[in-house]
Amino acid sequence: MTTYREAVREALREALIRDDRVFLMGEDVGAYGGCFGVSRGLLDEFGPERIRDTPLSESAFVGAGIGAALGGLRPIVEIMTVNFSLLALDQILNNAATLRHMSGGQLGVPLVIRMATGAGRQLGAQHSHSLEAFYAHIPGLRVLSPATVADARGMLWTALQDPDPVLIFEPIALYNSEAELPADAGAVDIDSAVIRRAGTDVTLVSYGGGLRVAEAAAEELAGDGISAEVIDLRTLRPLDEATVLASIARTHRLVVVDEGWRSVSISAEIAARAAENGYYLLDAPIARVCTAEVPIPYARQLEEAALPQPGVVAAAVRKAVS
Amino acid sequence: MTAVDDGAASAPGERIELLRQMIRIRRFEERCVELYSAEAIRGFLHLSIGEEAVAAGLLGVLEPGDAVVSTYREHGHALARGVPMNAVMAEMYGRATGCSHGRGGSMHLFDGERRFYGGNAIVGGGLPLAVGLALADSLRGRNTVTVCLFGDGAVAEGEFHECLNLAALWRLPVLFACENNRYAMGTALKREHAVTDLSLRAAGYGLASWPVDGMDAVEVAAAARRALESIRGGRGPCFLELRTYRFRAHSMYDADRYRDKAEIEQWKARDPIPRLFAELRAAGAAGPDAQVKLEAEVDAEIEAAVAAAESAPLEPITDLTRHVYAETR
Numbered sequence: 001m002t003t004y005r006e007a008v009r010e011a012l013r014e015a016l017i018r019d020d021r022v023f024l025m026g027e028d029v030g031a032y033g034g035c036f037g038v039s040r041g042l043l044d045e046f047g048p049e050r051i052r053d054t055p056l057s058e059s060a061f062v063g064a065g066i067g068a069a070l071g072g073l074r075p076i077v078e079i080m081t082v083n084f085s086l087l088a089l090d091q092i093l094n095n096a097a098t099l100r101h102m103s104g105g106q107l108g109v110p111l112v113i114r115m116a117t118g119a120g121r122q123l124g125a126q127h128s129h130s131l132e133a134f135y136a137h138i139p140g141l142r143v144l145s146p147a148t149v150a151d152a153r154g155m156l157w158t159a160l161q162d163p164d165p166v167l168i169f170e171p172i173a174l175y176n177s178e179a180e181l182p183a184d185a186g187a188v189d190i191d192s193a194v195i196r197r198a199g200t201d202v203t204l205v206s207y208g209g210g211l212r213v214a215e216a217a218a219e220e221l222a223g224d225g226i227s228a229e230v231i232d233l234r235t236l237r238p239l240d241e242a243t244v245l246a247s248i249a250r251t252h253r254l255v256v257v258d259e260g261w262r263s264v265s266i267s268a269e270i271a272a273r274a275a276e277n278g279y280y281l282l283d284a285p286i287a288r289v290c291t292a293e294v295p296i297p298y299a300r301q302l303e304e305a306a307l308p309q310p311g312v313v314a315a316a317v318r319k320a321v322s
Numbered sequence: 323m324t325a326v327d328d329g330a331a332s333a334p335g336e337r338i339e340l341l342r343q344m345i346r347i348r349r350f351e352e353r354c355v356e357l358y359s360a361e362a363i364r365g366f367l368h369l370s371i372g373e374e375a376v377a378a379g380l381l382g383v384l385e386p387g388d389a390v391v392s393t394y395r396e397h398g399h400a401l402a403r404g405v406p407m408n409a410v411m412a413e414m415y416g417r418a419t420g421c422s423h424g425r426g427g428s429m430h431l432f433d434g435e436r437r438f439y440g441g442n443a444i445v446g447g448g449l450p451l452a453v454g455l456a457l458a459d460s461l462r463g464r465n466t467v468t469v470c471l472f473g474d475g476a477v478a479e480g481e482f483h484e485c486l487n488l489a490a491l492w493r494l495p496v497l498f499a500c501e502n503n504r505y506a507m508g509t510a511l512k513r514e515h516a517v518t519d520l521s522l523r524a525a526g527y528g529l530a531s532w533p534v535d536g537m538d539a540v541e542v543a544a545a546a547r548r549a550l551e552s553i554r555g556g557r558g559p560c561f562l563e564l565r566t567y568r569f570r571a572h573s574m575y576d577a578d579r580y581r582d583k584a585e586i587e588q589w590k591a592r593d594p595i596p597r598l599f600a601e602l603r604a605a606g607a608a609g610p611d612a613q614v615k616l617e618a619e620v621d622a623e624i625e626a627a628v629a630a631a632e633s634a635p636l637e638p639i640t641d642l643t644r645h646v647y648a649e650t651r
Binding site: 023049054055057059060061062063064065066067068069070071072073075090091094095099100101102103104105106107108139140142161162163164 | 389391420421422423424425426430432433434435439440441442444447449450451452453454455456457458459461462468480481484485487488491644645646647648649650651
């Protein structure tokens with residue numbers, strides 16, 4: 001069995017071995033071994049030039065990653081969590097996402113930024129938010145969220161081949177999750193959503209940390225004879241709308257599970273696109289199960305109550321199919 | 323001011339070139355004012371009139387492989403870096419032949435071939451890019467320097483402090499060049515900084531740092547040479563505080579009510595163009611008509627650029643969404 005954490009580490013090792021332009025840079029990535037233990041051992045293997053500890057200066061080291069990409073390297077920048085990435089939002093939005101267009105196509109930024117996202121570890125509001133939608137709003141970026149161990153292993157290499165900035169959101173609640181990983185596990189497609197479970201009665205759309213919740217709900221519903229199809233978006237920008245619409249054409253019902261807040265979220269985008277382009281395929285109103293509109297609290301029962309839970313998803317599905 | 327008199331940039335030919343470049347930048351921007359008033363060019367227009375000695379002196383001593391990161395007041399920097407005037411003027415017009423294909427405008431001039439990386443309108447936003455470019459060059463074993471231009475306003479931004487620390491910590495080949503024109507938009511230096519001697523701020527991060535008379539192109543060139551030599555010698559980043567002044571308002575929208583007219587006149591008395599011309603005349607290196615001759619040459623170049631821009635094609639609307647992502651992956 002391989003953990004999600006080990007899968008990301010193996011992806012990093014592979015990238016560092018395959019391309020000498022690749023280096024990893026971020027807070028605690030070197031001597032400490034990564035805030036979440038992802039890069040443990042890499043400093044010894046690759047040395048301090050390629051596993052580069054940075055000061056707590058998000059804007060400077062993310063911007064330096066952008067500059068290094070302009071200078072011909074393939075940096076992987078790690079930000080401890082999406083909450084802290086906001087200190088570098090100027091660099092990500094005004095430079096990484098914008099330079100190619102603003103320069104009339106002269107300057108591309110082939111940069112990968114990894115960051116942890118989401119709740120589930122009782123870390124309180126300033127470490128627990130799911131802000132992927134902020135970044136998925138921005139033209140010029142590609143936004144990924146690996147929800148499985150195989151995608152954690154496979155997305156990084158594909159992302160490094162991209163000539164544009166790619167943001168990878170790793171849900172903190174998944175780092176300890178485990179799965180069997182084939183010995184030849186490698187690069188995966190980052191253009192398409194994937195059907196994780198086939199079904200006929202309802203389409204459950206999710207991504208990242210929400211996928212486990214959708215899958216658990218589907219399992220519960222199967223016991224009641226309700227067949228749910230579970231789609232993992234994988235890529236939040238650009239969205240693979242076609243896979244979602246094709247599924248709705250089979251199931252005629254849509255429930256979206258999103259660990260972001262409901263307002264102005266990925267779930268809002270999916271629902272809007274389904275309404276715009278799949279309205280006549282639907283036999284029931286679209287439903288959404290999202291995080292409660294509160295800063296994520298510390299206390300376990302409050303944190304759990306704030307997050308989407310399988311039972312709530314199952315209830316939304318039962319209502320949709322009734 | 324620290325006198326820099328090491329004999330560099332003292333050859334008459336080089337001084338004539340500095341004069342020519344300053345006149346070129348001055349006359350280009352004066353022409354832009356007319357074109358702006360005629361509504362041929364739009365958007366924000368930030369002029370560097372008065373500050374030409376920095377552009378000519380600093381950028382004139384760079385090697386082709388060096389990188390430049392600039393600000394939104396960068397017409398002079400782009401021209402002095404060798405970005406063709408036709409491409410700069412066409413960008414002012416938003417035309418397809420512009421150096422940013424009409425997507426940048428006055429504040430976002432780029433030239434990848436000449437390693438001219440903006441054109442950054444976010445104050446201080448270019449500093450991290452410079453750190454990264456220098457990191458890439460140093461990791462790839464190139465003996466190049468990244469020159470990062472910014473104003474006194476940027477010294478108040480967090481990125482200034484983060485980036486000077488990072489560049490010094492990693493001993494990166496960056497020349498931080500602060501154009502201290504004494505105003506962050508309309509806010510005077512003493513209203514924006516607790517410590518107004520900006521070269522002291524850089525010294526606190528361990529950078530070699532010194533103030534320069536930014537109204538003297540010869541002195542700017544000499545100081546830049548000295549800094550570049552130190553950086554290329556592997557002694558880490560340097561900081562130059564180039565003390566200069568803009569004779570005009572922050573932008574064309576600015577009524578300039580925050581400055582004393584007498585102050586502006588005092589600085590105009592130090593105008594770098596007549597100053598260098600007078601020096602050349604005194605040294606017998608330029609005749610009385612040298613400036614007129616240079617201006618005539620420059621005006622011809624400018625009028626050709628205006629004519630080319632006016633007849634240049636528009637970037638087609640069908641190409642609106644090009645260059646958001648790479649066309650091939």
